[in-house]
Amino acid sequence: MRYRIIHATRFAYEEPAYDSQNEVRLRPWDRDGQRCVEFTLSASASASIFPFDDFFGNHVHSLSVSPPHQELEIVARSIVELATPAEPRECGVGFAEFLRGDSSRGQAFFEYLSESRYIPFSERLRRFFWMAHPEEDEDVTVYVARMARYVRDQFEYETSATHVHSSLNDILTSGGGVCQDFAHLTIGILRLAGVPARYVSGYLAPPSAASGAADVTAQASHAWLEAWLPGQGWCGFDPTHRCATDGRHIGIAVGRDYADVPPLRGVFRSDGATSTMSVDLSVVRTDAEPPGNPGAGQSQQ
Amino acid sequence: MLGEKFAERSAASRAQFAGPLGELPVMDAQHVGSGMPVRQASAAPERPMNEMFDAEGRARPECARVVNYLLAMESQRLAELGERAHRMFLRMGVTFNVYGNEAGSERIFPFDPVPRIISADVWAELEAGLIQRVRALNAFLADIYGEGEILKDNVIPRDLIMGSPQFRHAAVGIRPPHDSFVTVAGIDLVRAADGRFHILEDNVRTPSGVSYVLENRVIMTRIMPELMRALKVRAVEHYPAELLASLRELAPSGSSDPTVAVLTPGPFNSAFFEHVFLSQQMGVELVEGQDLACVDHKLFMKTVHGLKRIDVLYRRIDDDFLDPVVFRPDSLLGVPGLTAVLRAGNAVAANAIGTGIADDKAVFAYTPKMIKYYLGEAPIIPIVETYLLRDPDVCEMVLANLERYVIKPTGASGGYGVVIGPQASERELEETRMRVEQAPAAFIAQPVVQLSVHPTLAGADGTTLAPRHVDLRPFVLLGAKPRVLPGGLTRVALREGSLIVNSSQGGGSKDTWVLEN
Numbered sequence: 075m076r077y078r079i080i081h082a083t084r085f086a087y088e089e090p091a092y093d094s095q096n097e098v099r100l101r102p103w104d105r106d107g108q109r110c111v112e113f114t115l116s117a118s119a120s121a122s123i124f125p126f127d128d129f130f131g132n133h134v135h136s137l138s139v140s141p142p143h144q145e146l147e148i149v150a151r152s153i154v155e156l157a158t159p160a161e162p163r164e165c166g167v168g169f170a171e172f173l174r175g176d177s178s179r180g181q182a183f184f185e186y187l188s189e190s191r192y193i194p195f196s197e198r199l200r201r202f203f204w205m206a207h208p209e210e211d212e213d214v215t216v217y218v219a220r221m222a223r224y225v226r227d228q229f230e231y232e233t234s235a236t237h238v239h240s241s242l243n244d245i246l247t248s249g250g251g252v253c254q255d256f257a258h259l260t261i262g263i264l265r266l267a268g269v270p271a272r273y274v275s276g277y278l279a280p281p282s283a284a285s286g287a288a289d290v291t292a293q294a295s296h297a298w299l300e301a302w303l304p305g306q307g308w309c310g311f312d313p314t315h316r317c318a319t320d321g322r323h324i325g326i327a328v329g330r331d332y333a334d335v336p337p338l339r340g341v342f343r344s345d346g347a348t349s350t351m352s353v354d355l356s357v358v359r360t361d362a363e364p365p366g367n368p369g370a371g372q373s374q375q
Numbered sequence: 376m377l378g379e380k381f382a383e384r385s386a387a388s389r390a391q392f393a394g395p396l397g398e399l400p401v402m403d404a405q406h407v408g409s410g411m412p413v414r415q416a417s418a419a420p421e422r423p424m425n426e427m428f429d430a431e432g433r434a435r436p437e438c439a440r441v442v443n444y445l446l447a448m449e450s451q452r453l454a455e456l457g458e459r460a461h462r463m464f465l466r467m468g469v470t471f472n473v474y475g476n477e478a479g480s481e482r483i484f485p486f487d488p489v490p491r492i493i494s495a496d497v498w499a500e501l502e503a504g505l506i507q508r509v510r511a512l513n514a515f516l517a518d519i520y521g522e523g524e525i526l527k528d529n530v531i532p533r534d535l536i537m538g539s540p541q542f543r544h545a546a547v548g549i550r551p552p553h554d555s556f557v558t559v560a561g562i563d564l565v566r567a568a569d570g571r572f573h574i575l576e577d578n579v580r581t582p583s584g585v586s587y588v589l590e591n592r593v594i595m596t597r598i599m600p601e602l603m604r605a606l607k608v609r610a611v612e613h614y615p616a617e618l619l620a621s622l623r624e625l626a627p628s629g630s631s632d633p634t635v636a637v638l639t640p641g642p643f644n645s646a647f648f649e650h651v652f653l654s655q656q657m658g659v660e661l662v663e664g665q666d667l668a669c670v671d672h673k674l675f676m677k678t679v680h681g682l683k684r685i686d687v688l689y690r691r692i693d694d695d696f697l698d699p700v701v702f703r704p705d706s707l708l709g710v711p712g713l714t715a716v717l718r719a720g721n722a723v724a725a726n727a728i729g730t731g732i733a734d735d736k737a738v739f740a741y742t743p744k745m746i747k748y749y750l751g752e753a754p755i756i757p758i759v760e761t762y763l764l765r766d767p768d769v770c771e772m773v774l775a776n777l778e779r780y781v782i783k784p785t786g787a788s789g790g791y792g793v794v795i796g797p798q799a800s801e802r803e804l805e806e807t808r809m810r811v812e813q814a815p816a817a818f819i820a821q822p823v824v825q826l827s828v829h830p831t832l833a834g835a836d837g838t839t840l841a842p843r844h845v846d847l848r849p850f851v852l853l854g855a856k857p858r859v860l861p862g863g864l865t866r867v868a869l870r871e872g873s874l875i876v877n878s879s880q881g882g883g884s885k886d887t888w889v890l891e892n
Contacts, residue, residue, distance in 0.1 A: 093668055093669075093711065095700045095711040095715070097700060097701070097715075122670070122671040122672050124672045126715075126718055127548060128544070128545075129545070129548070130544075136672065136712070136715035136719075138669060138672065138712050140668070140670045140671070180534060181529075181532060181533045181534055182533070184538060185537050188537075188538065339700065340700055341699050341700055341711045343711075
């Protein structure tokens, strides 16, 4: 599959903004059958852009705009080639055996086995885990896939229940959430079970030529998780859609949780109190589809 | 025996010298073998080493002249010296702030006019040991924010580093010129009962205290000029010039005449006086975050003539507050975008971001291994033995004998949160036990070190000399080459028997005289 992605973020300020300093995580990664063959990042105002790789191996751009500006539009354009990943296979390792290697994984994957800002090991999470813990002889892959379905079975997809800074306690309280919440919660369970798990920010391409607007969960900006499976390494699972990742999941960045991978993070100075942000995102399949299809609309934010 | 004569002579002039064999509560110090802490405290508690007198009460050779000088002095004159020094400090406005103290937060750092003497031989070894240590800490930082070889080689457990709040993920991949992470280090040393110096802790974030060293010297030069001349005391006045030279050596290549600035959080910081002092002495600008701007991934200072490029920033703001893009977004003290500027290599910060992981108190236990790993050398100065309570067996042993240990939180500095077992009440011990049980990895334990004592002005009228516990914080600069300030800050616990020398906890200071050969 080949996709063209245009991700435009527009800020409008009440009073002119200046000294705007941002970190941008919008470049799709190059690994595991995904290749970002083209990427450009531009800004409406004159910007200084410096690229680097972060601790987690993500491609980041530092983008700064110094002169006063009334609005700022940051546009990321990517062309991504993506092979449909193979469905994770059973690893032939049951949990009892898996956990015997726990201490070395505890070193190598420390950050993906520990609690993190949005994934605290709270009493609530522990209780939830007790209802969903692995069977002693359960295959690790089978368990991870089961959890990706289980979490979604327990909770509604509800955009109003949580917000971008919600931790997993919020979804456990409200009983509903969005892809970010499902990913955080599933990661929390897997970490408690001893399976290294990390958060993924990315895009979900629309299923077909149809606009996809009927399905509220098919928004293009998406979040899922990767679990580390013995013999297979990092494998993607999408708890929002109760499945392993497929040829529609375009990955951008990984981290301990959302806090490590926001698409755009920054500060600016201004005399005005407020600014408004809007996102225009299109993910279009270009190899099989006729051009001009706008794809699914808004980001989840 | 000079010590006795000294005591007699002093007694005769009413200056009571409690002396090398005087009344001092001796605590339950103990030797602990490597590995596990021992269950039994040693049977005979040790006497602290006296810095001026040997066990027989004779003045140590390097101290003989100072002892004679003090002997020849009327006790009233001694008290006058103390008062004179105090008035000078007031006039010079040498102050520090104490956190958590509402009324009158600016204080004078109490000064004791009896100098602490270090012989040329002892200093030569210390200096070599300090340089070795700071080089190893610097190599460690370059490694863990780079390839992480020491973790791959399992010399230090990876989870110890990754689990520390002092490890800055945002600093990974930033490579300063010369791999210089630690430009300024303050290393705390204590002298144990056996007379050997030991490392108590490292300070490689934004260590402070050097301004007191320089001010103390100014005072001593005025009140004991003839003694200083006679003893050939090594100078410390050149420190600001050495600091400036070290900072300029860090400048990104291409800047032939680099501009340095000192970044302060402002007047409410406990070390604001020092920030002012050092910037003045170096002849560079003192700036706050709002005076700086990052433009085109370069660092600038706003001046009335427009923007002026900054090459090296001597920052005295903690990582957390340094750049709201990367660290605490609510910080108004820092410089938005600074981390990206450093990463782009267009400016250098001293010390670098993330150095706190090297003075984490749990990581401290691994510093001897670091020295071997990076330098292939045996440590010249030993560390105070340190037990990581994250190990359940060690934790159990320590909790069973809590009253014998010093318990320190791994993250804090400045003496905050430290519990000294032998001096703690039952209730304090019980509270400590609960905190340790809740989060063992957040604490370390060390045996109580019987800090050396030094004659110090005491008594209500300041006419008595009595032994008080001291430590030593030398300052090490690591630019293109290492530079060590001769001596350093001798801190003294002014309360009788107290082992806490931190200025924030009621300590004072002395001038430290390193003698020329």
